[in-house]
Amino acid sequence: MRIGIVGGTGGIGEGMAMRLSQTHEVRLGSRDLSKADEASRECRLAVEERGLPCTLGGCSNQVAADFGEVVVLAIPFKHLIGTIESLSGLEGKVVVSPVNPMERREFFTYVPPEEGSAAQLVQRLLPESKVVAAFNVIAANRWKAIDEELDYAVPVCGDDAGAKQTVLNLIRGVPQLKGYDAGPLATACMVECITPLLLNVARYNKMHDVGIQFH
């Protein structure tokens, strides 16, 4: 499957690229083409020096968006609207939002937009796209630690059953990662707010990169 990662030079974008490019064709996009090329080269090296296959290339965000059957918006919430408005051609595509709108005050807290969640905001801006919330709850460092298995739960929300299944299949391709249908897009707020909770748990219990499992 062809996957385009918009904002791919952040930790989560790079980590996802390293994991997913072993079994999918992945393009890592950035506003800055030289950054995309450099990040792509470093990620490819890290994967290939472990003797693993890698199909990864750097490009602009628009080329990543054009390339992907699945387009991942691996960007901080504060850049979400601007980045989406800079892109075209996402109609009909599966658009994945791993975005968690949150603020660091005395503690981390969930600050959703008026649509109810970042994923619903994305759907409002891209009414013709099949928006799916997924990968919200996995820390960048865990994505990038490619020698370790990602033994985590990934709740997946979306209104388009086919798009949701596509993302659940993507998740199934990553060893140990477990995808769960968490309901329609209107439930994304309950997924997005897990991340500030996990950041607080990490902080108050002297842990690092806390993830979750369901059982």
Added chain:
Amino acid sequence: MRIGIVGGTGGIGEGMAMRLSQTHEVRLGSRDLSKADEASRECRLAVEERGLPCTLGGCSNQVAADFGEVVVLAIPFKHLIGTIESLSGLEGKVVVSPVNPMERREFFTYVPPEEGSAAQLVQRLLPESKVVAAFNVIAANRWKAIDEELDYAVPVCGDDAGAKQTVLNLIRGVPQLKGYDAGPLATACMVECITPLLLNVARYNKMHDVGIQFH
């Protein structure tokens, strides 16, 4: 430690009573004294027929509140305000809220009160009590399956450090259960909304009594 469970004849109250009465003195309260006595007798039987110790008695909600150094409000959100207003003498005590304000619509959704969370509502109604949000994310059936270990995470929120530590110690006394300081009471919304998420995950993935772990 003396623990009073208000609304103890519900599934979570009975389950907590069965687990905690093996190492603590527990009183199981109800509006209906005969129900409290019957539930208490059944719970005690279930524990004792496994050869385990049990110090459990049934009583009114007020007697449970008077008895407990820790008072657990094991009541549905819709009865929370009425029950609290019917009680007196909770000043200075550790009051635990496992309450999750939610509604079942097309799916389960978190519907917090204007205070931000059920726990913050409890704190507003009981300004002199040390309110702690805990035990929100464990299904009643899991509590009651006393032959099985409770291998779950319990995020704990509260503004009083001593009260929070008391609850974390209580949690440590239950085999496999793992307590985590999740921050001040203002973060309780991020804990309370995990339960509707888990109910949706159970429903859409044909699972039962889903719980969480952090790692």
